[in-house]
Amino acid sequence: MDLKNKIVVITGSSSGIGRTTAIRFAKEGAKVVVNFNINSRGGQETVDEINKISEGLLVQADVTKPKEIIRLFDEVVKKFGTVDILINNAAIPNDKVPYFEASYEDIVELVNTDLIGPMMCSKEALKYMQKQGYGKIINTSSIRGAEYGGRSVVYAASKSGINSFSKTLAKMVSPNIQVNAVAYLKRWVTEDEIADAFIFLAKNDAMTGQVIYVDAGFTLK
Numbered sequence: 001m002d003l004k005n006k007i008v009v010i011t012g013s014s015s016g017i018g019r020t021t022a023i024r025f026a027k028e029g030a031k032v033v034v035n036f037n038i039n040s041r042g043g044q045e046t047v048d049e050i051n052k053i054s055e056g057l058l059v060q061a062d063v064t065k066p067k068e069i070i071r072l073f074d075e076v077v078k079k080f081g082t083v084d085i086l087i088n089n090a091a092i093p094n095d096k097v098p099y100f101e102a103s104y105e106d107i108v109e110l111v112n113t114d115l116i117g118p119m120m121c122s123k124e125a126l127k128y129m130q131k132q133g134y135g136k137i138i139n140t141s142s143i144r145g146a147e148y149g150g151r152s153v154v155y156a157a158s159k160s161g162i163n164s165f166s167k168t169l170a171k172m173v174s175p176n177i178q179v180n181a182v183a184y185l186k187r188w189v190t191e192d193e194i195a196d197a198f199i200f201l202a203k204n205d206a207m208t209g210q211v212i213y214v215d216a217g218f219t220l221k
Contacts, residue, residue: 001136001203004029007080008202009073011035011063011121012090014042017140017184020191021087021198022046026054028199033057033076035090063090063117064109073124085136085202086125088118088162092155099153107154114158119165126173134176138201139166141183143215159183163211170209178208185215 003025013022014036022032023046032050034057036043043058050056057079061072076083091114096106122137129135141163144156163181170179182197197214201207 001134001205002029003085003199003202006030006084006202007033007076007082008085008087009033009035009076009083009121009125010087010089011061011117012037013087014039014046017186017191017194018087018089019046021089021195022056023049023053024192024195024199025085025202026050026056029054030085031055031057031080033059033080035059035061035063035072037062037090063088063121064112066120069117069120069124072121073128077128082132083125083128083135084132085138086121087138087140087198088121089140090117091140095152095155098151102154110154111158114155115161115165118162122169122179126177129177130173135178136202137166137169137177137179138198139179139181141166141181141211143183143185143213166211167209174208178205180207180209181211183211183213183215188216189214 008025008030010018010022012018013034026032034043034047047056047058059072059075061068092110118139139162142159144159166179166181180201184194194214197212
């Protein structure tokens with residue numbers, strides 16, 4: 001798929017990997033929707049950078065709230081007419097407190113953000129992708145979804161869920177819509193190297209149901 005003029009929605013793209021990926025898509029000629037929940041300054045700086053090289057749209061929305069997800073995609077479609085690519089990047093990066101100290105609210109907050117949010121955003125985006133007969137969904141995962149160690153029990157469970165969700169949804173919506181995930185280890189690779197994987201999957205029409213590990217070989221056995 002040529003990315004020129006494609007409409008790309010990236011949740012959680014006001015900073016970090018989301019921001020880097022958003023700018024990379026803009027450099028490929030895509031029109032990029034920058035989403036943030038709290039970091040309005042970062043979101044504005046990101047969309048300003050995008051508008052220097054392509055066309056961007058800034059939308060505040062909390063991906064744990066169904067009405068805000070609907071509003072997010074309503075604003076995208078009002079501006080650009082459709083959704084071609086969705087990158088579910090918004091996430092809480094690790095358990096806030098150790099598992100045995102976590103409250104019900106702590107657990108629900110992380111699972112809502114890292115697993116249910118991507119499920120609901122994908123469901124909304126698919127309304128438009130299925131109508132047009134093509135689209136890409138790329139979920140942000142982590143090596144913790146496959147490496148059963150460390151202290152982030154809830155985070156690992158949510159990312160394992162993302163991997164399963166990506167594969168199951170890919171089978172459901174194939175062959176015209178592709179669903180994949182990128183699992184990375186940020187300590188070992190750069191944000192640009194992670195963005196490379198998102199770009200690759202967005203361009204590729206043959207790969208679906210895959211979890212791509214960008215971890216400099218950390219998970220090799």
